[in-house]
Amino acid sequence: MMVPVRCFTCGTVIGEHWEEFKARAASKEGDEDPAAVLDDLGLDRHCCRRMFVSHQDLVDVVSPYQ
Amino acid sequence: MATDFDVEFIEDTEREARFLVRGITPAFANGIRRAILADVPTLSIDTVRFVENSSVLFDEVLALRMGLVPLTTPEGxxxxxxxxxxxxxxxGPATAYSGDLVSPDPQVEPADENIPLIELKxxxxxxxxAEAKLGRGxxxxxxxxxxxxxxxxLQHVEVGDDASEYGEDEAQIVRGVIEDGDELVAxxxxxxxxxxxxxGKEVTVEDVPNAFVFHVESDGSMPVDELVLRAVDTLSTRADELREKVSL
Structure with missing residues (x-):
């Protein structure tokens, strides 16, 4: 659904970086290396990195079935 | 315990700090760590009254998302x-961000403005x-x-003789902060x-007794140095409380 506000494990606020990450590395237009983008955003622990790498926005999928 | 601690900053920014404390016991170091996590009061959204919510998320899920947004918490x-x-x-169509939360008090603002709360169609x-209240971790x-x-x-590094020429060429990994003479190096x-x-040198690495390097990050509700000071304050308040309760 929506990206989590904080990292499940350590509690760092990660939500604010999602849209930049999505635009740069997790969409058709963004073809940068996800690892480099995560480094750039300052997410250097693997607990925070997996939050983004494994996230899928589902609002568009769910919204027709309101 | 009336000893003074020797504190030295290695790295200090608004959200992240690394500092060395000397003359501290492992138990006390852990006490400070736990106080930083669990005992510093911060403001967070706790009760939400929904006037209208026609988004794809349920009220309680949205309320949790709002609660997780860090709010700046002025001291005292x-x-x-x-x-x-x-x-x-x-x-809608728009995305509701944490920055859209309007606060009546300029001292209490969302620390990060770009957290997407919900995408509205x-x-x-x-x-x-949303009502924010003071709470503890x-x-x-x-x-x-x-x-x-x-x-x-803190790791102390002692440089010895030249390494043997035909010795194994292995990396010697150390993480944290080392002490080389008087110099502290991350x-x-x-x-x-x-x-x-x-x-090409033989080096031996040893833990320095009772010297700990803390690494602290703040979620933005307050600067790191303030966070640590407030944590230590809560420790001493609780110690005072205990002394009062057990004294006859």
Missing amino acids: EFDEDDTVTLAIDVE DGQRLEAE RDHAKFQGGVAVGYRH TSEFGHDLTNRYP
């Missing part, structure tokens, strides 16, 4: 029962009043002021590998 301005009421009103609307993770708080022993400066810093 709020008591345990005080509340601050923030308002949000966003109409055409015709969907979110209108709510031990009650809910949303009240945690410090994130990823930890400490390591291991990230030489790629965490001692063979980079002392090529």
Whole structure:
């Protein structure tokens, strides 16, 4: 659904970086290396990195079935 | 215990700090770590009154998302029962961000403005009043002021003789902060590998007793140095309380 506000494990606020990450590395237009983008955003622990790498926005999928 | 601690900053920014404390016992170091995580009161949204929520998320899920947004917490301005009421009103098609939370008090603002709360489609609307209250990390993770708080022993490096010429060419990995004479060096400066810093030398690494390097990050509700000071304050208040309770 929506990206989590904080990292499940350590509690760092990660939500604010999602849209930049999505635009740069997790969409058709963004073809940068996800690892480099995560480094750039300052997410250097693997607990925070997996939050983004494994996230899928589902609002568009769910919204027709309101 | 009336001893003074020797504190030295290695790295200090608004959200992240690394500092060395000497003359501290492991138990006390852990006490400080736990106090930073669980005992520093911070403001967080706790009760939300929804006027309208036609988004794809349920009220309670949205309320949790709002609660997790860090709010700046000025020191000494709020008591345990005080509340601050923030308002949000966003109409789709748009994304509601944490920055859309409107606060009546300029001292209490969302620390990060770009956290997406919910994506609203055409015709969907979110209108709510959110009440923030003071709470502690031990009650809910949303009240945690410090994130990823930890400490390591300070490592003392002793440089010995030249390494044997035909010895194994292995990396010698150390993480944290090393002490080389009087100089403190973060291991990230030489790629965490001692063979980079002392090529061709035998080096021995030892923990320095009772010297700990803390690494503290703040979620933005307050600067790191303030967070640590407030944590130490809560420790001494609790110690005073205990002394009062057990004295005859």
